[in-house]
């Protein structure tokens with residue numbers, strides 16, 4: 001059933017970036033996962049654009065494949081981007097399982113797993129690659145009910161995305177750009193406290209704001 005599905009069944013459209021969690025195995029066989037933006041091309045091949053410094057890039061090159069996991073659960077974004085937010089700074093092993101067709105793990109707790117094999121790697125921007133992948137298998141994990149919309153999880157995912165960019169801007173001395181994004185996170189902080197007070201969501205944004213303070217303090221002391 002799953003191989004008959006196409007990426008467009010899951011909302012993929014050309015020229016749009018979709019956020020996903022890309023999971024891979026490292027040289028030591030350890031599973032890894034990180035949020036990445038993914039796109040499709042004319043022929044419905046998947047495009048991933050990892051920074052060449054990332055573990056994900058090294059793993060995709062090594063194993064020639066990846067799993068693109070679709071989810072809107074902010075906790076998964078948070079724990080896969082900030083590895084040190086996990087016990088022992090490692091994403092829990094039990095979050096992963098073996099895939100069917102590729103040498104990359106899939107995440108158990110997501111909505112859709114897309115197993116993909118690397119076809120081609122090209123340079124893209126400075127320090128970034130464009131990896132074209134062929135879809136081998138699409139595994140939807142069926143949910144019985146649609147979910148009611150709450151603004152908090154989306155505010156958290158936006159804040160996590162901004163945080164990863166703020167870290168880069170601060171280390172490149174682009175303070176103004178960093179401050180613009182920090183203001184946005186503060187806005188999401190207030191929103192989340194309003195629509196989901198004392199929740200896992202407010203805790204994640206509070207943690208992000210603390211991380212930003214720590215990044216700033218570290219840069220000042222250097």
Ligand SMILES: Cc1cc2nc3c(=O)[nH]c(=O)nc-3n(C[C@H](O)[C@H](O)[C@H](O)COP(=O)(O)O)c2cc1C
Pocket residue numbers: 019020032033034035036037038049050051052053054055056057077080081082160161164
């Ligand atoms: C929603 C979201 C999208 C992201 N998209 C990308 C991306 O397209 N390419 C990239 O290299 N990093 C992206 N990042 C940042 C990486 O997830 C982050 O650098 C991560 O630490 C890389 O982990 P790794 O070294 O285990 O691969 C994104 C982060 C978030 C939160």
